[in-house]
Amino acid sequence: MHHGTFGYGREYSDFFDLSRLGAIITKGTSLKPKNGNKPSRVCETPSGMLNSIGLQNPGVEYFAENDLPFLRKYDTKVIVNACGSSIEEYVELCKILNTLDIDGVELNLSCPNVKEGCMAFGNTYEGVKKVTTEVRKVLDKPLIVKLTPNVTNIAEIAKAVEDAGADGVSLINTLLGMKIDIYKKAPVLANITGGLSGPAIRPVAVRMVYQVAKVVKIPILGMGGIISGEDAIEFMLAGATAISIGAGNFIDPYTSIKTIDGIEDYMRKENIDDINEIIGIV
Amino acid sequence: MAKQMQAKLLEKIQLTKDIYHFKVQAKEIVEKSKPGNFIEIRVSDQTEPFLRRPISIYNLDKENGILEFIFQVKGNGTKILARKEVGQEIDIIGPLGFGTFKYDGNKDIAIIGGGIGIFPLYELAKQAKESGIKVNTYLGFRNRENVILESEFKNISDNLTIATDDGSYKENGFAINYLKRDIQNSKPDCIYACGPIQMLRAVKQLAEENNIPCQVSLEEKMGCGLGACLGCAVKTAKSPKEAPEYFHVCKGGPVFNSKDVEF
Numbered sequence: 001m002h003h004g005t006f007g008y009g010r011e012y013s014d015f016f017d018l019s020r021l022g023a024i025i026t027k028g029t030s031l032k033p034k035n036g037n038k039p040s041r042v043c044e045t046p047s048g049m050l051n052s053i054g055l056q057n058p059g060v061e062y063f064a065e066n067d068l069p070f071l072r073k074y075d076t077k078v079i080v081n082a083c084g085s086s087i088e089e090y091v092e093l094c095k096i097l098n099t100l101d102i103d104g105v106e107l108n109l110s111c112p113n114v115k116e117g118c119m120a121f122g123n124t125y126e127g128v129k130k131v132t133t134e135v136r137k138v139l140d141k142p143l144i145v146k147l148t149p150n151v152t153n154i155a156e157i158a159k160a161v162e163d164a165g166a167d168g169v170s171l172i173n174t175l176l177g178m179k180i181d182i183y184k185k186a187p188v189l190a191n192i193t194g195g196l197s198g199p200a201i202r203p204v205a206v207r208m209v210y211q212v213a214k215v216v217k218i219p220i221l222g223m224g225g226i227i228s229g230e231d232a233i234e235f236m237l238a239g240a241t242a243i244s245i246g247a248g249n250f251i252d253p254y255t256s257i258k259t260i261d262g263i264e265d266y267m268r269k270e271n272i273d274d275i276n277e278i279i280g281i282v
Numbered sequence: 283m284a285k286q287m288q289a290k291l292l293e294k295i296q297l298t299k300d301i302y303h304f305k306v307q308a309k310e311i312v313e314k315s316k317p318g319n320f321i322e323i324r325v326s327d328q329t330e331p332f333l334r335r336p337i338s339i340y341n342l343d344k345e346n347g348i349l350e351f352i353f354q355v356k357g358n359g360t361k362i363l364a365r366k367e368v369g370q371e372i373d374i375i376g377p378l379g380f381g382t383f384k385y386d387g388n389k390d391i392a393i394i395g396g397g398i399g400i401f402p403l404y405e406l407a408k409q410a411k412e413s414g415i416k417v418n419t420y421l422g423f424r425n426r427e428n429v430i431l432e433s434e435f436k437n438i439s440d441n442l443t444i445a446t447d448d449g450s451y452k453e454n455g456f457a458i459n460y461l462k463r464d465i466q467n468s469k470p471d472c473i474y475a476c477g478p479i480q481m482l483r484a485v486k487q488l489a490e491e492n493n494i495p496c497q498v499s500l501e502e503k504m505g506c507g508l509g510a511c512l513g514c515a516v517k518t519a520k521s522p523k524e525a526p527e528y529f530h531v532c533k534g535g536p537v538f539n540s541k542d543v544e545f
Contacts, residue, residue, distance in 0.1 A: 014283045027512075035527050042505040042513030047329040049505060056528065092340075093513060173340040199329045227329065231405045250506035251334060253286060253375070 008067035009074075017252040020260065021043050021079035023224075026063070028108050030083045031093045034061035038190040043179050046224065048198025049247060050177050052191035053209045055083050059121055060096050068100060079105040081146070094139045104141050106221075107132065107166075109172035110148030111253020122148040125160045132164035144168040144221060149201075150176050170244070171212060172205045172222035184202060197224040197247040206238050227255050229262015239280035253256040284378055284508070285310045288371035291349065297430050300355040301398070302364050303340070304372075311376040315339055317406035318499055319352065319482055319535040321376030322507040325362040334375065335359045336504050336532070339400035340477075341479055349376075352431075378507050378545045381535040383497055385410045386473035393439075394420040396477025401516075402433065402499050403476055408438045416440045418470065419482030422457030422481065426450040458484050469494055480545060486540040496540035502531045509533035517544040517545040 009024050018024065023049045036056025043050050049156040057063070070076045082096055082105050084090035090107065097105050109131065111120035121127040125219050132145055145161040146210065149172035161169045172197025179188040187193075197215070205224025213220055222240025248255035263275070271280060289306035297303055311321065324332035341350035355364050366372060377512040378486045383406040385391060395403045400421050411417045419439035423429045436442045437526055443460045445453035451461055458481060461473070469492060475485040476499035489496030505511035521527035521540055529535065529543065 011506075011508045015286060035525060036512060036515060037515075039513055039515040039528075041505050042511065044331060044333045047332055048337070049332055051511065053512050054517075078439060107499045198332055247332075247505075250508075250511060251329075251332060253508065269528075278512065 008063065009071050010067075012249065012253055013074075017074070017255055018071075019075040021074075021076045021256060022242065023079050023103065023244075024071060024107055025076075025079045026067070026071075026081050026083045027057060027085040028055045029057050029060055029063050029074065029093075030055060031089050031096070033057065033062065039189055040046045040188060041194075042144055043188040043194075045177065045179060045196060045198070045199055046166065048196055048200035050173070050179055050189060050194035050196055050249075052194035055193065057083075060093055060128040064096075064100050068102065072101060079104040079106050079109050079142075079144070081106045083108045085136050090131055091134050091138055094135045096138065098139050098141060100143065104144060104167075105135075105139055106144040106146050106170060107135060108146050108173075110146050110150075123151045123157070125156050128157050128160035129164045132161055132166050136165045140169045146170040146172050146173055149204060149224075150171050152206045155211045155215045158216050162216045162218050166218065168218060168219045168221055168241075172201070172208050172224045175201050175204060190213065197225065199227060199231075201225050202231060202234075206234055209235055209240050210238040226259060227251070227263070229259050231267055232259050232263050233266050233278070236279050239282075241279055283314065284375055285314070286310065286373070286375045287375045289349065290386055291366050291368050291370050291372055294366070294368055297352065298428065301352060301354070301430060301474075302310030303350065303352045305343075305348050306349045306372055306374070307347060308324075308349040308374060308376070311374065312342050312344055312347050312349050315342050315410055316382040317375040317385075317388040318381065318497075319377035319379050320507070320536055321349070322373050322378060322504075323363060325359050328371070331357075331359040331472050332364070333359075334507060335363065336378075336451045336507050338376070338499070338536070339407070340401045342405055349374075352398075362529075366422045376505065377472070378532060379536050380533055381537040383499075383537050384474070384476055385413070385415060388415055389434040390418070390468070390470050392415040392418045392420065392461055392473045393471040394422075394457055394473065394475045394477070394481075394506070395426065396422040396457060396481040397424065399481075399499070400435070400473075401476075403474060404431070404434065404438070406474055407435065411438045416513075417448045418441070419466065420445070422447070423451070424448070425465065436532070455483070458486075459490065462488060463487075465492055465494070471495070472497065475499070475540075482545065486545075488542055497537050497542070498540050500531050500535050500543065500545060501543070504532055507532045518542060519544045 037054030082245035085108035202225030219241035505513035515528035
């Protein structure tokens with residue numbers, strides 16, 4: 001799967017056939033267009049990067065008219081990452097998404113870069129349960145909830161997703177971070193803080209997938225710094241049923257294809273016939 | 283349409299203590315490249331440094347499929363890149379950027395570059411000159427030690443003015459002062475600029491005051507270079523202050539009409 005960082009797919013269709021992917025999860029999409037944050041929005045960090053894009057997106061209507069028909073040309077599932085700043089907005093957006101030709105919705109309760117919403121719902125059991133419950137009422141399509149790692153007890157939050165009737169949980173979103181330019185004596189990002197992604201966060205993500213897998217029965221979509229088949233296998237052993245690639249797409253547009261090939265290599269080497277045999281066995 | 287390829291380093295020239303000129307075999311990229319395009323280089327197959335490095339194209343040798351770029355060693359990534367040896371392969375994606383320099387229909391153009399911003403202007407000047415356009419070039423450097431590519435730019439310019447901030451070589455002061463002087467006598471059809479942000483702001487103002495179209499090549503911190511991460515935002519000129527709207531340097535740019543952007 002491809003995650004957030006993949007735009008609406010077009011940018012990568014130059015490089016390979018998008019039909020090779022199990023699914024494409026769009027970048028965060030909101031009810032109305034969002035312009036995003038002031039630059040600078042990104043910076044490099046050890047084995048990773050910080051971003052503070054601020055959910056720039058053209059809004060769900062534009063997506064439905066312009067991007068969805070493009071994505072539908074490929075034999076891959078399309079899951080829309082949905083963002084809002086209030087429960088009403090999430091519900092309104094998901095009512096629209098329910099009418100579109102998409103395969104599912106991933107509720108983004110975890111973007112660290114917008115002042116209102118998202119995170120506010122994502123860091124308590126009650127908040128996650130409330131918004132997921134309300135969305136569940138209006139959405140017939142598969143519902144995944146993406147969680148923020150910036151919480152004390154990820155397993156408890158994931159339980160809220162399950163209790164509210166969602167079909168899956170995805171983790172992790174970015175870790176809140178900061179970089180300072182020591183010569184300008186100022187933060188590098190205009191938004192001061194941003195979300196850390198890339199291989200730097202992989203051990204945190206694996207740990208959280210492991211902890212969540214112990215307490216929920218719904219499938220887990222694991223992510224966080226995956227750039228190879230070996231990385232993906234680690235998440236699966238920890239309990240992820242599926243994995244997705246985010247920042248890895250930036251350094252190599254073929255990262256997802258190489259990851260798929262790498263998983264197959266591992267299965268051959270380890271004499272695994274069905275990948276389900278290894279999910280959560282650690 | 284961008285390509286990813288392993289491009290063999292054919293020649294490596296050290297221009298100053300920290301500026302390198304690389305020539306790589308990259309036929310598929312060269313064929314599709316236009317003046318103003320850039321490439322993204324992955325300097326290591328490890329995760330450190332993590333991101334690719336956006337680098338502008340200096341010269342396109344279409345006949346031999348050779349792509350040339352020049353870069354300054356600024357941090358860890360460019361330091362690793364500078365260590366590559368002739369014969370080694372370099373992981374390149376390109377050409378990138380849909381906003382490129384446009385010169386069709388012009389007869390007389392002014393090109394102004396400052397410091398390491400002069401590199402993407404070379405291919406533009408070369409192609410413009412080849413198509414019979416009069417090219418007036420203005421290059422600014424900090425001092426005598428930093429002056430590079432003088433003869434290269436001389437060969438593709440009808441007039442070349444070189445200025446140093448401290449007057450230690452050729453004209454004294456900023457290159458824009460000489461452009462300003464010359465446009466009193468004859469207005470170019472278009473001004474093309476790349477260089478430090480202060481210079482670009484001054485050029486934008488000068489062009490707009492004199493009603494001369496102006497194309498600027500901008501820089502902003504990039505994540506992917508492909509238009510996916512939406513990191514390299516630049517404010518659009520017409521959007522309201524309270525709700526600024528953005529273009530992205532990697533996709534809408536790196537070259538913009540100066541009137542379309544605020545920086």
